[in-house]
Amino acid sequence: xxxxxxxxxxxxxxxxxxxxxxxxxxxxxxxxxxxxxxxxxxxxxxxxxxxxxxxxxxxxxxxxxxxxxxxxxxxxxxxxxxxxxxxxxxxxxxxxxxxxxxxxxxxxxxxxxxxxxxxxxxxxxxxxxxxxxxxxxxxxxxxxxxxxxxxxxxxxxxxxxxxxxxxxxxxxxxxxxxxxxxxxxxxxxxxxxxxxxxxxxxxxxxxxxxxxxxxxxxxxxxxxxxxxxxxxxxxxxxxxxxxxxxxxxxxxxxxxx
Numbered sequence: 001x002x003x004x005x006x007x008x009x010x011x012x013x014x015x016x017x018x019x020x021x022x023x024x025x026x027x028x029x030x031x032x033x034x035x036x037x038x039x040x041x042x043x044x045x046x047x048x049x050x051x052x053x054x055x056x057x058x059x060x061x062x063x064x065x066x067x068x069x070x071x072x073x074x075x076x077x078x079x080x081x082x083x084x085x086x087x088x089x090x091x092x093x094x095x096x097x098x099x100x101x102x103x104x105x106x107x108x109x110x111x112x113x114x115x116x117x118x119x120x121x122x123x124x125x126x127x128x129x130x131x132x133x134x135x136x137x138x139x140x141x142x143x144x145x146x147x148x149x150x151x152x153x154x155x156x157x158x159x160x161x162x163x164x165x166x167x168x169x170x171x172x173x174x175x176x177x178x179x180x181x182x183x184x185x186x187x188x189x190x191x192x193x194x195x196x197x198x199x200x201x202x203x204x205x206x207x208x209x210x211x212x213x214x215x216x217x218x219x220x221x222x223x224x225x226x227x228x229x230x231x232x233x234x235x236x237x238x239x240x241x242x243x244x245x246x247x248x249x250x251x252x253x254x255x256x257x
Contacts, residue, residue: 033070037152040067041077044155045148053198056155061190064156068193071153077146089132096125155195169197177207 044052056064099121159166169192172178178200185196 033066034074037067037070037074040156041145041148041152044152045145049151049198050202052152053155053195053202056195057199064191064193067156068153068158071156075150075153077149089128089130089134092124092128093132094128096121096123096128100125155193155198157194159192159194159197163194165194165197169200172197172200172204175204175207177203 040052040056043055047055059067099117102117154163154165157163159169173182181200181203182192182196185192
């Protein structure tokens with residue numbers, strides 16, 4: 001763990017290695033729901049939100065419900081054994097400090113006894129500092145997993161009245177592509193979940209990006225129409241666009257008549 005922390009940010013860091021292989025990280029099939037959720041948490045911490053949502057979207061309704069139940073059972077990620085050793089290291093460091101400070105007040109003890117107490121206290125203090133340092137580094141090293149644990153729970157959670165992404169998903173229903181995705185999920189799989197909000201958002205983004213590739217003249221003709229065209233209608237061809245009258249041209253023609 002200490003070596004990993006020292007190499008963080010260098011050419012050998014884990015983030016750079018994962019980026020070089022496009023975050024490809026195959027995992028074995030988990031034996032329990034707890035192990036499966038931990039595996040998904042690891043994958044969410046390494047991949048983009050769209051990449052994680054695409055993988056989760058391939059799970060069955062039973063598997064998604066099992067992951068949701070696991071998050072409800074354990075909403076916070078269990079700390080590792082090294083992270084749980086922080087109080088132990090602090091207590092050892094405190095005992096060593098007290099022993100070093102108190103040995104000089106032991107007037108009734110021989111010089112050899114005071115030296116033994118001093119050496120023992122120094123060893124305890126050093127051991128406590130080592131345990132404390134390793135535990136703190138381990139806790140900081142797993143901080144991204146703590147955050148990813150909650151994000152993974154949001155992906156698997158149903159879009160009900162308690163889900164924080166409910167209104168964000170509801171606003172996407174006005175887009176035809178997102179509405180088509182929503183209806184397909186309800187028909188083929190079941191409950192809409194947080195991962196479906198991510199997929200709907202990506203669907204809308206891709207659809208809007210395709211709209212931005214239209215010629216500027218065509219877009220200008222669309223926006224100047226007196227009667228706006230239906231968004232669900234097919235795109236206008238280049239031949240029909242120039243023939244549509246603009247508001248100013250309509251007013252001029254009416255004045256001439």
